[in-house]
Amino acid sequence: MNIVVCLKQTFDTETKISLNSDGKINEVGVTRAINPYDEFAVEEGLRLKEKFGGEVVIVSVGTEKVQESIRTALAMGADKGVLVQDPALEKADEWVVAEVLAKAISQLPYDIILAGRIAVDDQSAQVAVRVAEAMNLPSVSSILELQAEESKATATREIDGGTEIIEVPLPAVFTAQKGLNEPRYPNMMGIMKAKSKELKVMSLADLGFTEAPAPKTSEPVFSLPGSRKAGIKIQGEPADSVRELVRLLTEEAKVV
Amino acid sequence: MNFDLTDDHIMMKKMVRDFAEAEAGPGAEERDENEEFPMELWKKCGQLGLAGITFPEKYGGVGADYLSYSIIIEELSRVDASLGVTVSAHSSLCANPIYLFGTEEQKQKYLVPLATGEKLGAFGLTESNAGSDAKGTQTTAVREGDEYVINGSKIFITNGYYADTYVITAQMDKSKGNKGIAAFIIEKGMPGFSFGKKEKKMGIRSSATYELVFENLRIPAENLLGEEGQGFKIAMTTLDYGRIGIASQALGIAQGAYENALNYSKERVQFGKTLAEMEVIQFKLADMATEIEAARLLVYQACHMATMKRPVSKYSAMAKVYASEVANRVTTQAVQIFGGYGYTRDYPVERMMRDAKITEIYEGTSEIQRIVIAANILKEQ
Structure with missing residues (x-):
């Protein structure tokens, strides 16, 4: 069974984000890591490989820095990596990334395509589903369990207030929700072997694009959320303070 | 570089x-x-x-x-x-x-x-009368046919009881002093090999420290490590490399205590400002950070010597004595920055200060490290 995992490198969740004066994210001193949801996807891919054989190939779009995250996935046990790295992708949006990933994946053997449900940086939760659309494949989002067979798979996905079980023919795209598995640590042998595994860096031309797909959206400026206002503390006799609380909830906050 | x-x-x-x-x-x-x-x-x-x-x-x-x-x-x-x-x-x-x-x-x-980690190992050199002075080894080994018969005991053995495999030393010919010592590989469960006292320690309390007892322990001759009379050399070479591990442990303790103190100093407010805003605390943090970096460079240098298979003795002793003393100074300052809270078990710096002390003692005390360093530098002249 051949598995492709889409991986995004994001800021480490403990990194404090600061902005430059031009409204762009300050890249100095930030540490980067595999998007945590994509780690679940990598782990699920490795488990499928351990069960069915085949290969796990990591595919990503990004800058040279992304190589270290792909190497981490290789150290965890993935077999190969593909990084689409092209200056023309600097302003890529979700649509562009999905088009590029779809093109890169269609040149690989695949039965199951895995990705994280969402990236923790921009939280768009679009790319993997767009990849499925671009490749005309079924997709199941936010899965908590995946049972694969030769030509079909049953996925349990999270929905509001419960779970839903969906059976799809393969190949198909699945996005991982927290709870799908507990990602392994790369072990020492894996780390030592990762650098000798194939990590192919490809340009848009290598993939067969004659021109870069034009983004449909742009990100002119970022701003940090304003600091939260201090809460209101109601003091006094219980009867008076409850009356005041009800008044504030109905008249000020307008939530009741 | x-x-x-x-x-x-x-x-x-x-x-x-x-x-x-x-x-x-x-x-x-x-x-x-x-x-x-x-x-x-x-x-x-x-x-x-x-x-x-x-x-x-x-x-x-x-x-x-x-x-x-x-x-x-x-x-x-x-x-x-x-x-x-x-x-x-x-x-x-x-x-x-x-x-x-x-x-x-x-x-x-x-x-x-x-x-592979399937088995856990330990090393038995120290005895009640042979700590820094291995010549005092009283555990004996006698060759009998295809076997060695070992009698005696070892104390303060890290990983004792839990380990499966032990490298130990025993005296075969007291008249030869250090040159009479041999090293052996023994296994937990061999008849005649048992465990005595478990030490109750000041620090590294979750590490096991036991006495090993040998009563007519008979082991196959093939379990001799190296040659008869080579035991002291084996032990000293082992410790030369082992000190890299203890130096690294000391470095880790210091780093952990420093980070705890640094984070705490940014949060704790006294006299209307954080501790980190006070020069008296900044100076402490600056010294801690500097000493840790210096220790790390010595440790990394010793690692380089070991990896390059160059003589490591002087460098690992320098790294160990310096890093262990830094660990003690840094953990003491970390507790000081936490104040009363640092002295309680509610914060990890209390444990770290207790853990740091042993790094100045085991695998050669700080005094022994200085003897090793001095012997090396005087030999070089």
């Missing part, structure tokens, strides 16, 4: 840090309180390949360099120094002498399961 870690080292450091923080951190206080040996964590360390970092793949190891080893011991010790010394004593003091002095058969039989 290059002061950057390689990509591999960065990935190892991150992996072990993530592992230590997630798996070893949460129970460290409780294990310390209950003197509970970290058996489950040790097994996980084995699965991650942390049991045989410096040994070749054909002996079950990872084939990485000493810097990798140091980084791993530092990161484990940064969170839990007891776990750090468990891995260090296993690798440096048991697996390494078998790797350096063992026969091919001994390596296949003993080193492979040690390096």
Whole structure:
């Protein structure tokens, strides 16, 4: 069974984000890591490989820095990596990334395509589903369990207030929700072997694009959320303070 | 010269840090309180390949360099120094002498399961009358046919009781002093080999420290490590390399205490400002950070010498004596920055200060390190 995992490198969740004066994210001193949801996807891919054989190939779009995250996935046990790295992708949006990933994946053997449900940086939760659309494949989002067979798979996905079980023919795209598995640590042998595994860096031309797909959206400026206002503390006799609380909830906050 | 870690080292450091923080951190206080040996964590360390970092793949190891080893011991010790010394004593003091002095058969039989983490190792040199002075070794070994018969006892043995494989020393000919000593590989469960007192310690309380007792312990002659009379040399060479592990452990303890103090000083407000805004605390933090960096450079230099297979004795002694003294100064200052809270068991710096002390004592006291350094530099002249 051949598995492709889409991986995004994001800021480490403990990194404090600061902005430059031009409204762009300050890249100095930030540490980067595999998007945590994509780690679940990598782990699920490795488990499928351990069960069915085949290969796990990591595919990503990004800058040279992304190589270290792909190497981490290789150290965890993935077999190969593909990084689409092209200056023309600097302003890529979700649509562009999905088009590029779809093109890169269609040149690989695949039965199951895995990705994280969402990236923790921009939280768009679009790319993997767009990849499925671009490749005309079924997709199941936010899965908590995946049972694969030769030509079909049953996925349990999270929905509001419960779970839903969906059976799809393969190949198909699945996005991982927290709870799908507990990602392994790369072990020492894996780390030592990762650098000798194939990590192919490809340009848009290598993939067969004659021109870069034009983004449909742009990100002119970022701003940090304003600091939260201090809460209101109601003091006094219980009867008076409850009356005041009800008044504030109905008249000020307008939530009741 | 290059002061950057390689990509591999960065990935190892991150992996072990993530592992230590997630798996070893949460129970460290409780294990310390209950003197509970970290058996489950040790097994996980084995699965991650942390049991045989410096040994070749054909002996079950990872084939990485000493810097990798140091980084791993530092990161484990940064969170839990007891776990750090468990891995260090296993690798440096048991697996390494078998790797350096063992026969091919001994390596296949003993080193492979040690390096893969399937078995845990320990080393028995110290006796009640032979601490820094190994000449006082009173445990005896007598050759009888195809066997050696060992009698005596060893004290303060790290990983004792829990370890499966032990490298020990015994005196075969007292008239020859150090040259009468031999080293042997013994296994837990051999008739005549039992465990005595468990030490109740000031620090590294979740690391096991036991007495080993040999009463007519008969072992096959093939379990002699190296040659008869080579035991003292084996022990000293083992300690030369082992000190890299303890220096790394000390470095990790210092780093952990420093980070705790740094974070606390940014949060704790007194006299209307954070501790970190006060010059008196800034100076403490600056000294702590500087000393830790200096210690790390000495440790990394010793690792380089070991990896390059150059004489390591002077460098590992320098790294060990300096890093262990830094660990004691830094942990003491960390407790000071926490004030009264630092003296309680509600914060980890109290444990770290207790853990730091042993690094100035075991695998050669600070005084012995200075003797080793002096002997080396005087020999060079």
